[in-house]
Amino acid sequence: xxxxxxxxxxxxxxxxxxxxxxxxxxxxxxxxxxxxxxxxxxxxxxxxxxxxxxxxxxxxxxxxxxxxxxxxxxxxxxxxxxxxxxxxxxxxxxxxxxxxxxxxxxxxxxxxxxxxxxxxxxxxxxxxxxxxxxxxxxxxxxxxxxx
Amino acid sequence: xxxxxxxxxxxxxxxxxxxxxxxxxxxxxxxxxxxxxxxxxxxxxxxxxxxxxxxxxxxxxxxxxxxxxxxxxxxxxxxxxxxxxxxxxxxxxxxxxxxxxxxxxxxxxxxxxxxxxxxxxxxxxxxxxxxxxxxxxxxxxxxxxxxxxxxxxxxxxxxxxxxxxxxxxxxxxxxxxxxxxxxxxxxxxxxxxxxxxxxxxxxxxxxxxxxxxxxxxxxxxxxxxxxxxxxxxxxxxxxxxxxxxxxxxxxxxxxxxxxxxxxxxxxxxxxxxxxxxxxxxxxxxxxxxxxxxxxxxxxxxxxxxxxxxxxxxxxxxxxxxxxxxxxxxxxxxxxxxxxxxxxxxxxxxxxxxxxx
Numbered sequence: 326x327x328x329x330x331x332x333x334x335x336x337x338x339x340x341x342x343x344x345x346x347x348x349x350x351x352x353x354x355x356x357x358x359x360x361x362x363x364x365x366x367x368x369x370x371x372x373x374x375x376x377x378x379x380x381x382x383x384x385x386x387x388x389x390x391x392x393x394x395x396x397x398x399x400x401x402x403x404x405x406x407x408x409x410x411x412x413x414x415x416x417x418x419x420x421x422x423x424x425x426x427x428x429x430x431x432x433x434x435x436x437x438x439x440x441x442x443x444x445x446x447x448x449x450x451x452x453x454x455x456x457x458x459x460x461x462x463x464x465x466x467x468x469x470x471x472x
Numbered sequence: 473x474x475x476x477x478x479x480x481x482x483x484x485x486x487x488x489x490x491x492x493x494x495x496x497x498x499x500x501x502x503x504x505x506x507x508x509x510x511x512x513x514x515x516x517x518x519x520x521x522x523x524x525x526x527x528x529x530x531x532x533x534x535x536x537x538x539x540x541x542x543x544x545x546x547x548x549x550x551x552x553x554x555x556x557x558x559x560x561x562x563x564x565x566x567x568x569x570x571x572x573x574x575x576x577x578x579x580x581x582x583x584x585x586x587x588x589x590x591x592x593x594x595x596x597x598x599x600x601x602x603x604x605x606x607x608x609x610x611x612x613x614x615x616x617x618x619x620x621x622x623x624x625x626x627x628x629x630x631x632x633x634x635x636x637x638x639x640x641x642x643x644x645x646x647x648x649x650x651x652x653x654x655x656x657x658x659x660x661x662x663x664x665x666x667x668x669x670x671x672x673x674x675x676x677x678x679x680x681x682x683x684x685x686x687x688x689x690x691x692x693x694x695x696x697x698x699x700x701x702x703x704x705x706x707x708x709x710x711x712x713x714x715x716x717x718x719x720x721x722x723x724x725x726x727x728x729x730x731x732x733x734x735x736x737x738x739x740x741x742x743x744x745x746x747x748x749x750x751x752x753x754x755x756x757x758x759x760x761x762x763x764x765x766x767x768x769x770x771x772x773x774x775x776x777x778x779x780x781x782x783x784x785x786x787x788x789x790x791x792x793x794x795x796x797x798x799x800x801x802x803x804x805x806x807x808x809x810x811x812x813x814x815x816x817x818x819x820x821x822x823x824x825x826x827x828x
Contacts, residue, residue: 336785338773338792343766345792347774349784354774356766442770444656445778 327373328400328409330365335408339366346408352446353406360385361437364399368409372420374400383425387434395436402439491561491596491605495521498551498558508544509536511627512636512682512692512741517544518623524555528611529622531716532695535731535738546630547603548623554610561594561607563587575781586625586781591618595625599633616717616724620697621680627694628780636684636692637790640776643676643691644668649745649820652681652691653803654772658701660750660805664812666698666708666728671813674739675730680779685790689744689797696731696738707809745823747772747800748816758806758815768800799823 330337337346342359344366357365360381367377378393385392403409425431502522507530509516515538520526529550530537553560576587582600587593592609604626608614628638642653642665650673653661665678676693684690698711702721705712712718714733715726731738749763749771773791777783801819805812 333785336777336788338769338788340765340769340792340795343764343769345766345769345773345788347777347788349777352778354770356770442774445774 326375327371327412328368328404329371329412330369330409331407337365348406348408350407352443354442354445355406355408356440356442358435358438360395360435361399361439364396364437365403368400368403370420376420376422379422381434383423384431385434386428386431392434395434399437399439406441491594491607492549492603494559494561494607495549495551495605498522498553498556501556501558507533508538508540509533510538510540510740511536511694512631512634512684512690514546514631514634515540515542515544516546516548518548518550521549521551521558522556524552525550525608525611528614528619531729531732532620532622532697534729535693535696535735536740545602545634546626548626549603549605550607550623552608552611554612560592560609561605563592563594577782584629584782591615593618595623597626597629599630602630604630616720616727617699619716620699620727621695624680624694625781627682628783631682632786635686636682637787637794638680638682638694638776638780639772639791640679640779641681641772642678643681643693643742644673644816645676645691645739645742645745645820646672646674647739647742649824650674650676650691650739650742651746651748651816651820652683652744652772653678653748653750654768654775655749655751656771656775659771660752660803662698662700663704663707663809664748664750664803664805664816666700666711666730667809668813668816669730669734669737670710670810671817673813673816674742675734675737676739676742683744683794685793685797689794690741691744692741693739696729698728698730700726700728702726744794744798745820745827746798747795748803748819749800750803750805753804754807755804756807757804758808758811759804760801760815760819761804763800763802765795765800767802768795 334350335348337344339362342362344357344362346355364377377396378389381392382389499521505520505523507518578585583598585596594607597604606623631638642661644650644665653664655661662678669675676691677695678698680694682692682694700708700711705726711728714728716729717724717727747768769792773788777787
């Protein structure tokens with residue numbers, strides 16, 4: 326099982342370990358803390374859920390079960406927000422996982438913090454953007470036209 | 473499938489090739505005018521088919537005006553129907569969404585355009601020729617926010633091709649350095665920028681600014697305007713007598729063209745020392761508190777992306793680079809706003825010492 330980021334309606338940048346994610350379609354934006362940003366980065370890299378759990382298990386001092394629960398919960402929330410979407414049936418590319426850190430070097434694990442902000446949505450409602458598709462001037466509503 | 477991939481539509485809009493000739497036709501109806509402004513070092517000529525739109529556009533650029541015979545890098549053609557009697561360029565019959573902010577965007581090859589049915593305004597930029605066109609049906613119907621920040625879309629698009637990024641933010645400082653004021657509408661950007669006019673801090677804008685990264689982060693002024701919610705005017709008594717639309721405050725924000733009333737207070741550009749996030753606390757004390765780059769990007773980027781239409785991943789990447797370059801601070805606005813400039817001046821002095 327793996328997910329993909331819903332580009333191009335979703336754009337993102339990570340600065341100092343914090344991800345800022347913007348959903349251009351509805352005016353929402355989000356922040357993810359450092360653990361969440363690690364998960365996000367690995368989704369961008371097309372890593373599977375199993376691979377993400379394995380990588381984090383090598384970095385953090387927590388059981389794989391706890392980490393898996395946190396990762397799956399985060400991905401489910403991201404999917405509800407339409408920031409990511411499952412790619413069922415798509416095998417993950419083989420990727421080597423970094424070696425697990427010695428137990429003494431692993432950091433304490435914290436459940437990823439995920440914040441949603443909707444204070445920009447009014448701008449979308451006031452200034453709706455319509456793009457023009459192949460039929461000429463737009464026939465649909467919303468930021469992105471279905472093609 | 474949902475996609476943002478834009479299809480070539482130049483042929484699908486039969487009027488696009490008529491935009492230029494329509495301007496030329498309108499220019500035969502009266503005395504044409506041309507004004508040059510220099511923004512971020514780039515010479516831009518604004519050609520008016522007739523003087524009809526001059527008072528709607530030039531007050532915001534008055535501080536950037538130059539008398540130059542050099543060839544402009546961008547030529548913007550501006551005209552309207554009401555003052556020229558000329559026909560409008562072909563407009564699409566969109567018929568779907570005529571809210572005042574509705575925005576129809578097209579792109580084909582090196583041409584981008586926007587139709588705003590609420591304003592009956594058409595904007596076209598030809599990046600291959602470095603020419604742009606801006607048409608409105610009736611200048612008298614232009615809302616105050618368009619007069620405060622005219623031809624914003626043209627500048628947003630074209631300046632990006634020259635390595636600049638327009639952002640939703642105000643800016644104050646001095647030739648030695650200044651701050652970018654960022655945050656969502658209502659966070660206190662305008663109040664902070666306009667109260668600074670009472671001090672040695674100089675004004676580069678309250679709502680939209682332009683930034684560049686190379687060779688070092690710089691802020692460039694775009695507009696001399698400032699906008700104030702009427703309920704904040706008692707805190708800014710120096711602004712009230714200077715309002716351009718004092719009789720319209722029941723329905724509009726107050727607009728001031730700073731250059732007209734505080735001509736020595738404008739600044740064209742300055743080195744960026746810090747990004748500042750004003751926030752209203754209700755507490756008496758004004759102070760600055762360092763904040764994370766993530767918080768800074770969250771304050772800067774979403775409002776920029778959603779206010780500057782079609783800004784997307786490239787703009788976000790640019791802004792992320794910017795917040796990595798300079799420190800960021802929350803400016804906790806105290807109840808006595810006259811304290812604010814002093815706090816900013818102290819911050820700038822501290823940063824100048826630390827960065828030298």
